[in-house]
Amino acid sequence: MLTIVLVDPKIPQNTGNIGRLCAANDVRLHIVGEPAFDLSDSAVKRAGLDYWPFLDFETFSDTTAYFDCIQSKPKHLLTTKATETIYERPFGIDDYLIFGSETKGLGYDIRSRFLDDCCSLPMTNPNIRSLNLSNAVAVCLYHAKYS
Numbered sequence: 001m002l003t004i005v006l007v008d009p010k011i012p013q014n015t016g017n018i019g020r021l022c023a024a025n026d027v028r029l030h031i032v033g034e035p036a037f038d039l040s041d042s043a044v045k046r047a048g049l050d051y052w053p054f055l056d057f058e059t060f061s062d063t064t065a066y067f068d069c070i071q072s073k074p075k076h077l078l079t080t081k082a083t084e085t086i087y088e089r090p091f092g093i094d095d096y097l098i099f100g101s102e103t104k105g106l107g108y109d110i111r112s113r114f115l116d117d118c119c120s121l122p123m124t125n126p127n128i129r130s131l132n133l134s135n136a137v138a139v140c141l142y143h144a145k146y147s
Contacts, residue, residue, distance in 0.1 A: 001026070001027065001028050001056070001093070001094065002025075002027045002028070002093060002094070002095060002097070002141070002144060002145055003027070003028040003029070003030055003094075003095070003096045003097070004018060004021075004022055004027055004028070004029050004030070004097050004099070004137055004141060005030045005031075005032055005096055005097065005098040005099065006018065006029070006030070006031050006032065006035075006099055006101075006133075007032045007033050007063065007098065007099065007100050007101065007106060007107075007110070008032070008033040008034055008035065008036075008063075008100070008101040008104075009031060009035050009036070009037075009101055009102065009133070010035075010036040010037075010101050010102045010103055011036075011102050011133070012035075012036075012037040013134075014102060014132070014133045014134040015031070015035065015037070015039075016049055017134035018133070018134050018137045019049065019051070019052060019055050019057065020049075020051050021134070021137065021138055021141060022055055022056070022057075022141070023051045023052075023054045023055040023056075024051075025141060025142075025145060026056075027056075027141060027145065028056040028057075028058075029055060029056065029057045029058075030057075030058050030059075030060060030066075030096075031057070031058070031059045031060070032059075032060045032063055032066045033060075033061070033063045034061070035059075039059060063110075067110060067113065067114075070096055073094070073095075073096055074092055074094060074095045074096065075095060075096040075097075075098055075114065075117045076089060076091070076095060076096070076097050076098065076117060076118075076119050076140075076144070077098045077106055077110065077111060077114055077117050077118045077119070078097065078098065078099050078100075078106070078118075078119060078120065078121065078136060078140060079100065079105055079106050079111055079118050079119075079120060080105065080120055080129065080130050081105075081111060081118065081120075082118035082119045082120040083120075084118070084119045084120070085119055085120055085121065085122045086119050086120070086121060086139075086140055086143055086144075087122070087143070088119070089119055091143070091144040091145075091147070093145075095144060097137070097140050097141065097144060098110075099133060099136065099137060101133075102132075102133045105130070121136055121139060121140070
């Protein structure tokens with residue numbers, strides 16, 4: 001199963017949109033590190049996320065241990081720092097698509113550990129530094145799953 005990985009997400013609305021996207025497409029969601037918001041059952045219910053029970057979802061607080069665990073898995077780390085785009089890479093049904101936080105992206109420590117697995121979304125306007133996280137995940141998820 002395809003897995004979307006969010007490392008230290010900061011904006012709950014983005015994570016909610018990504019959760020809905022994953023649930024709608026039977027894609028697993030892993031949240032790694034420290035999200036900047038509450039993901040408890042009561043918080044999710046209070047937020048009205050009625051699709052959350054249909055989401056294959058796990059959290060992992062230890063970032064280093066998580067990346068140690070998936071080290072040999074096929075993965076794609078999305079970063080504006082990569083020269084290769086998602087359209088130049090082969091995707092498989094068991095791949096991990098890994099995204100950093102909205103404010104900092106993926107840290108150098110993670111990127112440097114998996115340099116050959118880094119890729120980006122192409123953007124022709126050099127004045128735009130990045131895309132909204134939930135939009136980037138949507139583009140990548142649909143490309144990886146359906147192309």
